[in-house]
Amino acid sequence: MLLPIDPQRTIRExxxxxxxxxxxxxxxxxxxxxMWLQARDWFTSKLAGxxxxxxxxxxxxxxxxxxxxxxxxxxxxxxxxxVPNGGWLDGALGLMAALExxxxxxxxxxxxxxxxxxxxxxxxxxxxxxxxxxxxxxxxGTHSITQDRIKRxxxxxTMEAALQTCGINIERFPEAERERTNAxxxxxxxxxxGPILERMGLPLAAVLGTKGVERHKITFMGxxxxxxxxxxxxxxxxFAAAARFALAxxxxxxxxxxxxxxxxxxxxxxxIATAIAGRCEMTLDQRHLNAAVLAGIHQQARDASxxxxxxxxxxxxWDRIWNIEPVPFHPHLIDLCGEAIRDVTxxxxxxxxxxxxxxxxxxVSRAGIPAVMLFVQSLxxxxxxxxxxxxxxxxxxAIQAYAALAEKTAAxxxxxx
Amino acid sequence: MLLPIDPQRTIRExxxxxxxxxxxxxxxxxxxxxMWLQARDWFTSKLAGxxxxxxxxxxxxxxxxxxxxxxxxxxxxxxxxxVPNGGWLDGALGLMAALExxxxxxxxxxxxxxxxxxxxxxxxxxxxxxxxxxxxxxxxGTHSITQDRIKRxxxxxTMEAALQTCGINIERFPEAERERTNAxxxxxxxxxxGPILERMGLPLAAVLGTKGVERHKITFMGxxxxxxxxxxxxxxxxFAAAARFALAxxxxxxxxxxxxxxxxxxxxxxxIATAIAGRCEMTLDQRHLNAAVLAGIHQQARDASxxxxxxxxxxxxWDRIWNIEPVPFHPHLIDLCGEAIRDVTxxxxxxxxxxxxxxxxxxVSRAGIPAVMLFVQSLxxxxxxxxxxxxxxxxxxAIQAYAALAEKTAAxxxxxx
Numbered sequence: 001m002l003l004p005i006d007p008q009r010t011i012r013e014x015x016x017x018x019x020x021x022x023x024x025x026x027x028x029x030x031x032x033x034x035m036w037l038q039a040r041d042w043f044t045s046k047l048a049g050x051x052x053x054x055x056x057x058x059x060x061x062x063x064x065x066x067x068x069x070x071x072x073x074x075x076x077x078x079x080x081x082x083v084p085n086g087g088w089l090d091g092a093l094g095l096m097a098a099l100e101x102x103x104x105x106x107x108x109x110x111x112x113x114x115x116x117x118x119x120x121x122x123x124x125x126x127x128x129x130x131x132x133x134x135x136x137x138x139x140x141g142t143h144s145i146t147q148d149r150i151k152r153x154x155x156x157x158t159m160e161a162a163l164q165t166c167g168i169n170i171e172r173f174p175e176a177e178r179e180r181t182n183a184x185x186x187x188x189x190x191x192x193x194g195p196i197l198e199r200m201g202l203p204l205a206a207v208l209g210t211k212g213v214e215r216h217k218i219t220f221m222g223x224x225x226x227x228x229x230x231x232x233x234x235x236x237x238x239f240a241a242a243a244r245f246a247l248a249x250x251x252x253x254x255x256x257x258x259x260x261x262x263x264x265x266x267x268x269x270x271x272i273a274t275a276i277a278g279r280c281e282m283t284l285d286q287r288h289l290n291a292a293v294l295a296g297i298h299q300q301a302r303d304a305s306x307x308x309x310x311x312x313x314x315x316x317x318w319d320r321i322w323n324i325e326p327v328p329f330h331p332h333l334i335d336l337c338g339e340a341i342r343d344v345t346x347x348x349x350x351x352x353x354x355x356x357x358x359x360x361x362x363x364v365s366r367a368g369i370p371a372v373m374l375f376v377q378s379l380x381x382x383x384x385x386x387x388x389x390x391x392x393x394x395x396x397x398a399i400q401a402y403a404a405l406a407e408k409t410a411a412x413x414x415x416x417x
Numbered sequence: 418m419l420l421p422i423d424p425q426r427t428i429r430e431x432x433x434x435x436x437x438x439x440x441x442x443x444x445x446x447x448x449x450x451x452m453w454l455q456a457r458d459w460f461t462s463k464l465a466g467x468x469x470x471x472x473x474x475x476x477x478x479x480x481x482x483x484x485x486x487x488x489x490x491x492x493x494x495x496x497x498x499x500v501p502n503g504g505w506l507d508g509a510l511g512l513m514a515a516l517e518x519x520x521x522x523x524x525x526x527x528x529x530x531x532x533x534x535x536x537x538x539x540x541x542x543x544x545x546x547x548x549x550x551x552x553x554x555x556x557x558g559t560h561s562i563t564q565d566r567i568k569r570x571x572x573x574x575t576m577e578a579a580l581q582t583c584g585i586n587i588e589r590f591p592e593a594e595r596e597r598t599n600a601x602x603x604x605x606x607x608x609x610x611g612p613i614l615e616r617m618g619l620p621l622a623a624v625l626g627t628k629g630v631e632r633h634k635i636t637f638m639g640x641x642x643x644x645x646x647x648x649x650x651x652x653x654x655x656f657a658a659a660a661r662f663a664l665a666x667x668x669x670x671x672x673x674x675x676x677x678x679x680x681x682x683x684x685x686x687x688x689i690a691t692a693i694a695g696r697c698e699m700t701l702d703q704r705h706l707n708a709a710v711l712a713g714i715h716q717q718a719r720d721a722s723x724x725x726x727x728x729x730x731x732x733x734x735w736d737r738i739w740n741i742e743p744v745p746f747h748p749h750l751i752d753l754c755g756e757a758i759r760d761v762t763x764x765x766x767x768x769x770x771x772x773x774x775x776x777x778x779x780x781v782s783r784a785g786i787p788a789v790m791l792f793v794q795s796l797x798x799x800x801x802x803x804x805x806x807x808x809x810x811x812x813x814x815a816i817q818a819y820a821a822l823a824e825k826t827a828a829x830x831x832x833x834x
Contacts, residue, residue: 194646211645215690226800227679227702228628228773229611232670234798239683240667243660250657253649262644264685264692266656271682273632273700273738275801280683283690285644321690356645381651383643384692 003104003407007399010093010100011392017042017080017096018088026386027088031081031123031134032162039080043120046099050106058175059138060122060168066102068112072413075186075369076101076406077119079135079360083127087191087388089395093376094189095120097399101406114410115182121360122168129159136363138176145170177367184413185333186364186371189402191390193357195381203394204344204401205351206337207373210362211260211287212294212326218305220245222314224270224278236313239268239277244312248304249284252297259297260356261286289326289354327362333372336412340374340404344397374402420521420824424816427510427517428809434459434497434513435505443803444505448498448540448551449579456497460537463516467523475592476555477539477585483519485529489830492603492786493518493823494536496552496777500544504608504805506812510793511606512537514816518823531827532599538777539585546576553780555590556597562587594784601830602750603781603788606819608807610774612798620811621761621818622768623754624790627779628677628704629711629743635662635722639731641687641695653730656685656694661729665721666701669714676714677773678703706743706771744779750789750826757791757821761814791819 021029021039029039040062047054053065065073078094098118105112122135129151137143149160149170160170197205222236246263253261262285268277284301288294302318309316338350353375365371376398379389390398438446438456446456457479464471470482482490495511515535522529539552546568554560566577566587577587614622639653663680670678679702685694701718705711719735726733755767770792782788793815796806807815 192646193643194648195642195651196646196648199651213645224802225612225798226610226774227681228630228677228704228775229609229613229800230677230773230798231611231613232667232677234612234616237667237679239680240663243663246657246660247664250649250654260645260647260649262654262690262693263656264644264690264694265688266683266685266694266697267688268681268683271684273679273681273702275681276679277681277683285690287645356647357643358645381642381647383646385641 003101003403004107005100005104005399005403007396010096010399011395013046013096014088014092017092022088025085027082027086028084029080029082029086030084030127031125032128032166036081037166040120043080050103057139057179058172059135060163060166061135061139061176061179062120063179064102064118066106066112066116068105068114068116070114070414071182072184073115073117073182074406074410074413075117075119075183075364077121077186077360078188078190079121079124081123081125083125083384085386086384087386089191089388089390090193090383091124093191093395097189097402100399101403104403113414124360128153128162131159132358133360133363136360138173139179140363140367141174141177142363142366143173145173180367180369183369185409186361186369187402187405187409188359188361188373189398190359190373190375191383191388192375192378193381193383194378196353197351197375197377198379198381200351202351203377203397204341205353205375206334206341207329207375208334208352208354209289209326209328210355210358211289212291212324213358214286214294214298214323215321216284217319217321218245218282218284219317220280220309220314222278222312225276227274227276230276235276237276238280238314241308241312241314242266242280242282244308245305246282248308249301252300252304256288256293256297258354259286259288259293261297261301283321287356291326294326324358327365329361329365329372330370332412333370333409336408337372337374337405340401340408343404344401374398374405420518420820421524422517422521422816422820424813427513427816428812430463430513431505431509434509439505442502444499444503445501446497446499447501447544448542449545449583453498454583457537460497467520474556474596475589476552477580477583478552478556478593478596479537480596481519481535483523483529483533485522485531485533487531487831488599489601490532490534490599491823491827491830492534492536492600492781494538494603494777495605495607496538496541498540498542500542500801502803503801504803506608506805506807507610507800508541510608510812514606514819517816518820521820531830541777545570545579548576549775550777550780553777555593557780557784558591558594559780559783560590562590597784597786600786602826603778603786604819604822604826605776605778605790606815607776607790607792608800608805609792609795610798610800611795613770614768614792614794615796615798617768619768620794620814621758622770622792623751623758624746624792625751625769625771626706626743626745627772627775628706629708629741630775631703631711631715631740632738633701634736634738635699635701636734637662637697637726637731639695639729642693644691644693647693652693654693655697655731658725658729658731659683659697659699661725662722663699665725666718669717669721673705673710673714675771676703676705676710678714678718700738704773708743711743741775744782746778746782746789747787749829750787753825753829754789754791754822757818757825760821761818791815791822
């Protein structure tokens with residue numbers, strides 16, 4: 001078996017999608033918006049003539065099924081939604097490479113040896129309601145309907161209402177779990193969204209898994225006071241405490257290999273030039289592939305916040321925004337991914353990276369389905385931005401490696417039977 | 418001459434004003450709003466029966482003139498406007514103590530030996546348009562009409578339009594300078610708005626002058642990047658640079674006696690938990706009574722920002738929001754203020770403090786008129802807040818000391834003639 005893929009076709013299609021669903025600020029395929037539905041309609045046009053079955057599950061995930069000799073299904077997927085002002089590759093590259101691979105299986109002279117299913121997961125980004133991997137969590141049975149249905153977008157519209165507009169009843173999310181029937185493995189191609197491969201001069205890597213995340217809102221409380229009349233020695237400056245904490249957290253991350261810690265949102269109150277901040281709210285996002293290490297750096301951050309608050313005459317409160325455990329990918333699929341990379345790059349070895357960003361593959365993996373991801377280099381490590389890009393020769397290599405991985409995985413599934 | 422004042426009357430009047438112009442969040446006498454006009458109408462009711470002339474100048478400052486034997490005028494003043502959710506004493510205490518002192522001069526058996534003028538300066542706080550000491554700057558000829566007229570409030574209304582509603586044509590501000598004729602000295606009583614007197618256990622202090630202010634917006638620019646996929650070593654985090662800068666500026670202030678430096682407003686962009694801040698905007702407010710020292714700590718802050726930005730792979734830009742030089746008060750009036758404090762407190766010495774907050778007295782002083790201020794203790798150092806307060810016995814002492822200062826100053830003016 002040698003899959004007859006055409007990477008250039010995929011690149012052309014990605015450019016077509018970009019032209020259709022971007023404005024001067026980048027891609028605008030935000031889930032549960034008209035532009036997202038338009039992107040999905042465009043995807044329909046790419047299915048013409050294929051011997052497939054096409055349906056949406058109860059969570060709005062789209063399933064394209066090519067029946068093969070075996071009922072066992074190889075799932076190939078990603079997402080077509082984007083963040084606002086996003087890039088052309090995040091999500092869409094994986095979906096179009098999956099479609100190209102399905103086409104190649106469909107074109108095999110003897111027909112596909114097993115069932116191939118392409119999935120376009122709904123609302124991976126969580127851009128509108130702050131709840132990422134929504135569709136794949138329904139598929140995996142890890143949904144959180146009660147908390148999610150009441151989430152509101154910036155216009156005050158609830159998630160439940162927005163989904164209803166797209167014909168989705170959030171109550172019925174659990175029915176999406178039916179799609180797990182016969183699923184034997186899941187493969188996802190994605191841009192790295194970070195600078196590591198570019199720094200190493202490598203086009204591709206096998207992904208070890210997705211890092212666990214602890215995401216919290218942290219509030220330091222001091223005493224609002226007049227900037228002109230309050231001596232330095234009499235201040236209880238909530239922002240000074242927050243600044244020290246941000247730097248302490250950075251030190252914690254720097255001395256912990258593979259850890260990342262980010263204080264991305266910082267707000268001071270009353271937030272005027274002439275008043276010492278009485279309150280400072282900030283977010284902390286901590287990630288690591290090892291659950292014990294993540295718990296360790298999380299505790300270190302909590303301890304640092306208390307010590308600093310005390311030292312500054314302030315108090316501190318923590319509120320969990322969200323968390324997820326680390327999700328390791330399937331060891332044998334990681335090896336197959338490495339073989340595929342070596343095949344197309346003619347390199348002797350291959351790189352294994354953890355993924356800092358969360359992906360649908362993590363939810364699929366949590367459902368017990370063997371999964372792995374393939375990363376392709378991101379120029380400048382930039383993503384979620386209109387300048388997000390990848391060298392065209394790297395895109396070609398990535399699509400070839402992905403098809404090779406699908407071929408190896410299909411063989412593994414069939415041998416394993 | 419011994420001025421027959423009634424401090425309890427002043428306290429009663431201040432409570433009456435509070436009841437009339439506050440809600441559950443505090444005083445709401447914001448300049449150029451109906452509540453401010455209502456406060457001024459209430460003030461009119463307190464003038465009944467006094468042998469005075471009452472008019473508004475071209476900048477909306479109100480002048481109550483009690484003619485005396487000499488045309489030389491002793492100016493007694495403050496402001497009746499407040500910040501939103503303000504306190505009952507900031508501004509109003511000074512104005513009502515001035516009125517009580519004028520009443521006492523009016524009641525002297527031989528009539529006032531010189532002209533006494535009470536001034537209620539318009540818009541000291543700058544709460545609505547971000548331009549403080551507006552009325553007194555028109556009086557002093559230090560106005561900035563071109564920049565100010567186009568300033569907008571949060572509803573988009575220009576200062577020029579708001580003043581027009583109150584019958585003030587901003588073009589005619591320079592006519593307010595006419596009020597300087599015969600002005601021989603200016604005296605202002607104000608709450609400290611800081612914690613120093615409370616910490617020293619003292620009720621009153623003579624004010625040395627108002628500190629100079631350098632107020633800037635500082636923008637650090639790094640690289641927005643994904644919180645999950647960007648290793649610590651690859652980050653150019655604009656907020657980390659800002660945090661280091663805030664702490665460096667604090668160190669500069671701490672090692673410079675009498676200096677204060679405040680980073681009160683901090684905003685990160687894009688300002689989300691999952692992105693490293695590509696940009697961080699913050700304000701820096703630096704104050705000192707000595708111009709050379711202020712220039713020195715300002716240069717140190719600029720140098721620190723550049724060093725830190727370079728070290729963090731970021732860039733930094735400075736934009737001046739506003740600045741004013743230090744304004745020392747009149748040395749002999751400071752001494753007279755000290756004598757008045759000693760008279761009413763029976764203490765052997767008196768405290769001299771610089772004022773961190775700006776006051777109308779600084780503008781009067783810049784016009785070349787000898788001026789001084791008297792500070793009374795603020796409980797907890799709190800101001801611009803509904804809990805702003807001062808012990809009633811301290812208010813009494815303050816009003817007595819202010820009248821004694823007026824008496825001494827009148828004698829000095831007449832001797833000086």
